[in-house]
Amino acid sequence: MVDKTTAIYIIIDDILKAIGHYEDKRRTMTDAEVIATAIISAMFFSGNMEKARSFMSSNGIVKNMLGKSRFCRRVHAVADLIYDMFHQLGSVLKTINISSEYIVDSFPIPVCDNIRIKRCKIAKSEDFRGYIASKKRYFYGVRVHVLVTSDGIPVELAFLPGEANDVRGLDVLNMDLPPDSYVYGDSAYTDYNIEDAMKELDCVNLDPLRKKNSLRCDEPCIHDYKKLTRKYIESVFSAISYYLPKWIHAVTLKGFLLKICLFVFAYTIEKAFL
Numbered sequence: 001m002v003d004k005t006t007a008i009y010i011i012i013d014d015i016l017k018a019i020g021h022y023e024d025k026r027r028t029m030t031d032a033e034v035i036a037t038a039i040i041s042a043m044f045f046s047g048n049m050e051k052a053r054s055f056m057s058s059n060g061i062v063k064n065m066l067g068k069s070r071f072c073r074r075v076h077a078v079a080d081l082i083y084d085m086f087h088q089l090g091s092v093l094k095t096i097n098i099s100s101e102y103i104v105d106s107f108p109i110p111v112c113d114n115i116r117i118k119r120c121k122i123a124k125s126e127d128f129r130g131y132i133a134s135k136k137r138y139f140y141g142v143r144v145h146v147l148v149t150s151d152g153i154p155v156e157l158a159f160l161p162g163e164a165n166d167v168r169g170l171d172v173l174n175m176d177l178p179p180d181s182y183v184y185g186d187s188a189y190t191d192y193n194i195e196d197a198m199k200e201l202d203c204v205n206l207d208p209l210r211k212k213n214s215l216r217c218d219e220p221c222i223h224d225y226k227k228l229t230r231k232y233i234e235s236v237f238s239a240i241s242y243y244l245p246k247w248i249h250a251v252t253l254k255g256f257l258l259k260i261c262l263f264v265f266a267y268t269i270e271k272a273f274l
Contacts (some may be wrong), residue, residue: 003057004274008043009036009061011273015085028064034074037044037062042262043270045243049075078143079258083157086265087174090155093272094177101150102177103233104185108132109239109247109248109260110141122253130162145169147183150229150273154268156179159257165193170206179203184229189210240267 013032023031033056041052050068057065066074091155108130112120117129117140131138143164147156158172166188175198177183185199185208192215198204209226210218243263250256 003062004043004270005036005059005274006058007042008039008269009033010207012036012039012085013270019085019088021081027212029066029071029074029108031078031081031245034066034078035085036072037071038075038082038262040264041271042192042243042259043266046258047244047248047263049077059200063105076255076258078154078253082258082265083261084158086268089265089268091176091267093149093153093155097149097151097155099150099179100178100181101229102147103150103230104145104147104179104183104184105230105233105237106143106160106169107237108139108141108143109244109255110139110162111253112140114138115138122250122256126160127161127163130164132141142257142260143169144264145173145175146233146236146264147175147194148233148236150232151271152232152239153271154236154264155259156265159260167194170194170225172240175202175204177202177204181205182207183261184208184226187214190214192216210238236267239271241263243267 009032012035016032021031026154037052040056041047041049045051049072053065053071056062073119111123112130120140128140130143141159141162141164143162145158145160146154148154156173158169158171160168170189170191180203180248182205187209189208198206210216240263243266248256248259250259253262
């Protein structure tokens with residue numbers, strides 16, 4: 001665990017150097033140490049920042065550990081930097097993805113149980129009330145849209161309220177992919193206009209599963225290949241869920257989304273490097 005923690009810190013520090021990140025030298029705890037501690041909390045402590053902070057300090061990995069309150073403020077201060085680092089790492093992973101195949105899908109994360117919706121302070125809008133078709137039940141939270149490589153490594157991430165359908169995920173994901181890439185997904189991502197635009201402007205092939213009554217039907221062999229390829233992302237969601245606690249503790253919606261990003265970021269690092 002200590003070896004993995006050291007490796008994670010080195011990876012974070014290298015990414016910050018690569019993007020030319022600058023910070024005040026008078027700081028006793030660097031941004032690399034803050035971000036590494038936050039990722040460790042997601043990877044080993046179910047998002048519990050206090051346990052991660054104690055672990056990093058007691059093992060001498062971070063010598064000048066901040067107090068609980070100051071550390072929390074620092075994590076929120078570098079939230080945008082964490083998102084940027086994740087997508088920078090994703091850009092690198094895209095360039096070394098030999099297959100040029102990607103899978104897009106979404107999974108729901110509830111903010112609270114349905115019975116507590118009226119008392120929920122993190123989110124207060126009917127936009128967050130969504131439906132999980134596979135479980136035939138409603139939930140109150142967000143949908144996390146993830147783009148992964150054919151090896152199951154997340155490279156892009158975006159959030160939408162729970163009521164949003166999957167096709168809206170195509171508007172919030174960057175889809176910044178190399179030319180001649182193929183993106184597979186389920187039939188909920190079917191939008192012919194977006195498909196044609198991506199093909200013409202970016203030379204990216206958006207090729208979701210087709211329904212039986214689709215105007216662009218697939219041959220049986222192609223349909224089976226798409227279905228088999230798309231199954232990889234289900235194992236990715238299962239692996240990310242392994243990190244997730246039963247309920248994510250957060251005070252604000254921004255903090256809630258940041259913790260989700262840290263869980264996905266932690267999985268990406270472990271899958272790609274550890």
